[in-house]
Amino acid sequence: SEKIAVVPGSFDPITNGHLDIIKRAADVFDIVYVAALKNSSKKPLFSIEERLALIEEVTKDIPNVRVESSSGLLVDYAKSRNAIAIVRGLRAVSDFEYEMQITSMNRFLDESIETFFIMTKNQYSFLSSSIVKEVARYGGSVKGLVPCVVEEALKKKYGEMNS
Numbered sequence: 001s002e003k004i005a006v007v008p009g010s011f012d013p014i015t016n017g018h019l020d021i022i023k024r025a026a027d028v029f030d031i032v033y034v035a036a037l038k039n040s041s042k043k044p045l046f047s048i049e050e051r052l053a054l055i056e057e058v059t060k061d062i063p064n065v066r067v068e069s070s071s072g073l074l075v076d077y078a079k080s081r082n083a084i085a086i087v088r089g090l091r092a093v094s095d096f097e098y099e100m101q102i103t104s105m106n107r108f109l110d111e112s113i114e115t116f117f118i119m120t121k122n123q124y125s126f127l128s129s130s131i132v133k134e135v136a137r138y139g140g141s142v143k144g145l146v147p148c149v150v151e152e153a154l155k156k157k158y159g160e161m162n163s
Ligand SMILES: O=C(O)c1ccc2[nH]nc(Br)c2c1
Pocket: 015, 017, 018, 021, 088, 089, 090, 091, 095, 120, 127, 128, 129, 130
């Protein structure tokens, strides 16, 4: 039967680091659900609709990727999609402590779902959505760090906010 994975994240916005993980997961699993999570205490820059549209646009050429939003527990969403795996990216050692905590809790909640980690390309190991937003907010170029459509969306979003 098909091996299904979930790649969760806030994707506010999706970066080339995220895209790298998604592509690598799609090479290993038969179906990959990219799950943009709604539950986050921070107010996102992009609405869930905007985030989904950007993820769909940048993954449209990967045939076995499906893009969805989810709120509530990640393990409940994963089970609802018959996923056998949660896939997370690791950028640097500093990621590991947090990921270990989340993975332990998810295993406590549902032992049947395994978490796999994929190391990002070194060139993206410093990259995060928040640092990209900071740079874009002050008019810096994030070309090469995010897909072109995301770069445009950031310019538009901050252009509107600054106008
Ligand atoms: O953009 C972020 O906030 C973020 C966080 C955690 C992450 N792990 N792997 C990747 Br790619 C990644 C990206």
